[in-house]
Amino acid sequence: MTDQQDVIIKVCLGTSGKASGGIEVMSIFQKLIQLNGIDAQIGKRCSYKKVGCRGFCSKDVLVDVITGNDRVTYQSVKPSMVERIVKDHILGGSPVEEWVTGEEYDAYHAKQHKIVLGPCGEIDPESIDDYLAMNGYKSARKAITQMKREEVIEKVIKSGLRGRGGSGFLTGEKWQLCNLQPETVRYIICNVGEVNRPLAEGNPHAIIEGLLIGGYAIGSGKGYIYIRERYHLSVERLRNAINQAREKGYIGKNIFGTDFSFEIEFSFGTEAFICGEETALMESIEGKRAMPRFRPPFPVQKGLWGKPTVINNAETFSNIPLIIGKGSKWFSSIGTEESKGTKVFTLSGKVKNVGLVEIPMGMSFRDIVFGIGGGLEGDKELKAVQVGGPSGGLIPASMIDIGLDYENLSKAGSIVGSGGMVVFDEDDCIVDVTKFFVEFLQRESCGKCPPCRIGTKRMLELLTKIADGRAEMPDLEILERLSGLMKTSSLCGLGRTASNPFITGLNHFRDEYLAHIKDRKCPAGVCKALISYSIQEDLCKGCTLCKKKCPVGAISGEVKKAHHIDPSACVKCGICFNTCKFKAIRKK
Amino acid sequence: MEQKLKAILQTHNKTGGTIITLLQQVQAAFGYIPENAVAWLSMQLDIPESRFFGVATFYSQFHLKPTGKNKVTVCCGAACHIKGGDRIVNEVREALGLEEGEDTTRDLKFTLQSATCIGACSIAPVVVFNNDVYGNTNTEQVVKLLKGFEQEGEYTGFEYD
Numbered sequence: 001m002t003d004q005q006d007v008i009i010k011v012c013l014g015t016s017g018k019a020s021g022g023i024e025v026m027s028i029f030q031k032l033i034q035l036n037g038i039d040a041q042i043g044k045r046c047s048y049k050k051v052g053c054r055g056f057c058s059k060d061v062l063v064d065v066i067t068g069n070d071r072v073t074y075q076s077v078k079p080s081m082v083e084r085i086v087k088d089h090i091l092g093g094s095p096v097e098e099w100v101t102g103e104e105y106d107a108y109h110a111k112q113h114k115i116v117l118g119p120c121g122e123i124d125p126e127s128i129d130d131y132l133a134m135n136g137y138k139s140a141r142k143a144i145t146q147m148k149r150e151e152v153i154e155k156v157i158k159s160g161l162r163g164r165g166g167s168g169f170l171t172g173e174k175w176q177l178c179n180l181q182p183e184t185v186r187y188i189i190c191n192v193g194e195v196n197r198p199l200a201e202g203n204p205h206a207i208i209e210g211l212l213i214g215g216y217a218i219g220s221g222k223g224y225i226y227i228r229e230r231y232h233l234s235v236e237r238l239r240n241a242i243n244q245a246r247e248k249g250y251i252g253k254n255i256f257g258t259d260f261s262f263e264i265e266f267s268f269g270t271e272a273f274i275c276g277e278e279t280a281l282m283e284s285i286e287g288k289r290a291m292p293r294f295r296p297p298f299p300v301q302k303g304l305w306g307k308p309t310v311i312n313n314a315e316t317f318s319n320i321p322l323i324i325g326k327g328s329k330w331f332s333s334i335g336t337e338e339s340k341g342t343k344v345f346t347l348s349g350k351v352k353n354v355g356l357v358e359i360p361m362g363m364s365f366r367d368i369v370f371g372i373g374g375g376l377e378g379d380k381e382l383k384a385v386q387v388g389g390p391s392g393g394l395i396p397a398s399m400i401d402i403g404l405d406y407e408n409l410s411k412a413g414s415i416v417g418s419g420g421m422v423v424f425d426e427d428d429c430i431v432d433v434t435k436f437f438v439e440f441l442q443r444e445s446c447g448k449c450p451p452c453r454i455g456t457k458r459m460l461e462l463l464t465k466i467a468d469g470r471a472e473m474p475d476l477e478i479l480e481r482l483s484g485l486m487k488t489s490s491l492c493g494l495g496r497t498a499s500n501p502f503i504t505g506l507n508h509f510r511d512e513y514l515a516h517i518k519d520r521k522c523p524a525g526v527c528k529a530l531i532s533y534s535i536q537e538d539l540c541k542g543c544t545l546c547k548k549k550c551p552v553g554a555i556s557g558e559v560k561k562a563h564h565i566d567p568s569a570c571v572k573c574g575i576c577f578n579t580c581k582f583k584a585i586r587k588k
Numbered sequence: 589m590e591q592k593l594k595a596i597l598q599t600h601n602k603t604g605g606t607i608i609t610l611l612q613q614v615q616a617a618f619g620y621i622p623e624n625a626v627a628w629l630s631m632q633l634d635i636p637e638s639r640f641f642g643v644a645t646f647y648s649q650f651h652l653k654p655t656g657k658n659k660v661t662v663c664c665g666a667a668c669h670i671k672g673g674d675r676i677v678n679e680v681r682e683a684l685g686l687e688e689g690e691d692t693t694r695d696l697k698f699t700l701q702s703a704t705c706i707g708a709c710s711i712a713p714v715v716v717f718n719n720d721v722y723g724n725t726n727t728e729q730v731v732k733l734l735k736g737f738e739q740e741g742e743y744t745g746f747e748y749d
Contacts, residue, residue, distance in 0.1 A: 003744065015707070015708050015721055016710060016721075016723055018712075018713045018721065019708070019711060019714075019721040019723040020683075057710035057723075058710060059725075060711070193610070194707030196707075197707040197708075229612065229649075230706070231706075231707070232719055267608070267613065268608075270612075270647040270649035270650070271647060271649050271703065271704060272647055272648070272650070284608065285605020285606075285607040286606060287607040288606075288608075288643065289643055289646040290646065346707070346709045347665075348709035348710055349667055349670055349671075350668075350670070354709070354710040354711075356710065389666075390666065393710065420666065420705075420709065422666045422670065422709075425672065427669055433666075433670070434671075440664075444704070446646075560704050
């Protein structure tokens with residue numbers, strides 16, 4: 001534990017922090033402080049902490065300088081800024097005001113409710129002592145030494161926690177169903193998806209503890225962590241956490257002196273969207289092509305290697321120690337009637353403040369986009385918000401006052417999913433984004449069942465036709481009928497939800513589809529086949545910049561005279577449009 | 589090659605892996621999945637080659653042709669898409685001189701991949717050079733980075749013999 005008088009420097013080293021040069025910032029701090037003997041000069045010890053993602057990634061690298069009880073957070077710290085921070089702040093005692101985070105940063109955090117993400121960005125994710133200091137592994141100890149397995153399950157059921165991976169099934173009930181199986185060899189799997197990376201990188205011990213408690217509750221001796229191999233930092237930190245926990249005796253034989261033994265193994269998945277589906281994930285762990293199985297039997301009956309299996313994702317597991325520690329009443333006081341607790345999202349797209357957010361269930365989209373997100377980039381008009389990944393539905397701007405929870409989203413034709421949230425503005429074309437999502441799903445369809453395999457392919461063809469301005473009205477009807485069929489007859493969630501973006505898009509933005517089909521126009525100016533570029537002669541100064549930049553030489557003109565675009569040569573790349581300083585290029 | 593494969597088989601037998609873990613190790617050793625490596629493993633383990641290829645062709649992670657020493661991965665998730673991820677892909681293709689259908693340069697210096705989502709949406713668009721993540725990128729920056737790699741000869745991948 002550090003002395004109150006010490007100076008603590010916390011540097012964000014999550015994926016984004018690292019990408020923005022966090023490691024260099026950290027090492028310069030260390031170098032400068034050692035070099036100048038700062039410790040001796042101010043009579044205090046300086047210590048460093050590398051911390052996980054604290055969410056506000058758009059202003060990375062974030063650095064906290066804590067002296068005594070004062071905490072100052074700097075944003076967008078570059079290596080070159082470190083020297084002044086050390087000189088003025090740590091030595092001189094007065095923070096460098098112009099680099100300190102402003103209202104944005106406070107507003108960004110004020111509306112959030114961080115229970116799972118709370119410790120991320122505060123503690124050193126590579127230190128078990130940091131985790132123990134915040135009551136880490138106390139919940140596991142309590143559950144394993146003082147509670148019966150059924151009591152643990154009861155508590156999780158009472159809390160109302162629902163799976164954070166997609167379907168929203170009650171976690172406790174899933175555990176109970178597994179616990180009722182006659183088979184005694186059981187498995188528990190933690191799926192670490194892309195949105196769970198910050199949790200794995202910021203507070204890996206919480207995931208391990210949750211998995212441990214889950215293993216105890218369902219009577220499993222073996223847990224798997226399913227994670228993509230290329231998430232190097234997450235894997236590294238989880239592996240380190242497991243090793244530390246094993247050293248302390250929290251994983252292994254006779255945990256906490258009881259007869260409960262538990263082992264955790266990694267299973268390195270590969271890049272496949274379908275692995276988000278439980279049974280496909282199990283096939284993948286077994287080393288096969290990740291194709292979903294028929295149900296029943298359900299995973300809780302016959303899962304991995306034919307044994308009863310529970311799968312939850314890393315966010316669900318991170319909630320477990322909190323529920324055991326603080327109680328199910330505390331947990332169920334957060335959120336709405338049917339959806340309890342919080343949900344972590346990666347807020348991205350056209351909002352000002354992009355990053356990782358954790359909100360109480362039921363918070364309105366308006367609060368998320370304008371409160372936390374700080375509104376849209378360049379103060380453009382909000383068009384829609386998409387939640388739940390590629391197969392989530394589009395929530396139009398007219399509906400942004402609905403609260404985000406399982407019920408409302410399902411009513412709106414979307415899903416909570418695992419936590420992606422993308423904001424679209426007036427410059428985004430609904431047909432284009434829908435086509436983009438379907439293209440992705442078509443590629444990722446495993447090919448087992450025809451409704452999804454052929455359906456996504458035909459959907460993509462028809463959407464491409466619309467985007468290219470070749471479609472007629474009957475095409476839209478075929479698309480609608482096809483979407484309905486895929487929803488009812490696909491084998492797994494991928495095919496059943498693949499049409500969500502299209503259905504919701506058509507419901508709320510039918511005009512845009514009609515404009516593409518009837519008028520052969522793309523109102524947002526995105527679909528290449530339907531737009532053309534021309535130069536407005538009165539605005540063109542003849543600077544020749546566009547002519548130089550045009551990759552196909554479609555622009556002609558002399559210096560200081562209006563230029564001209566040859567439409568037959570133009571490939572509509574939009575480079576001239578983005579290059580022109582006089583806004584002389586017109587996109588129609 | 590056989591020596592490397594023997595070592596892989598040995599660890600496989602010890603740890604009891606699956607076809608996926610085997611293929612991952614083969615790819616880690618050779619940079620791709622050579623056809624004769626699969627034939628050899630198939631003989632040793634008495635598992636039909638089709639099972640190996642079935643798995644290898646299902647997951648985009650596995651390559652059946654040699655890959656470049658440097659891997660450029662462009663994220664094409666939703667957040668990166670609307671911030672211009674596809675433009676970066678095109679630019680990289682052009683800078684590397686890749687023809688339609690190719691993803692590896694002829695001199696085996698670079699392989700271009702696209703990822704579905706690498707989970708760093710808040711710093712979109714994202715490009716991963718080998719294992720380093722670069723956020724908030726644009727086409728110019730990426731091409732500059734590529735040139736840097738080329739000049740410094742900073743190849744971290746595989747040496748083919």
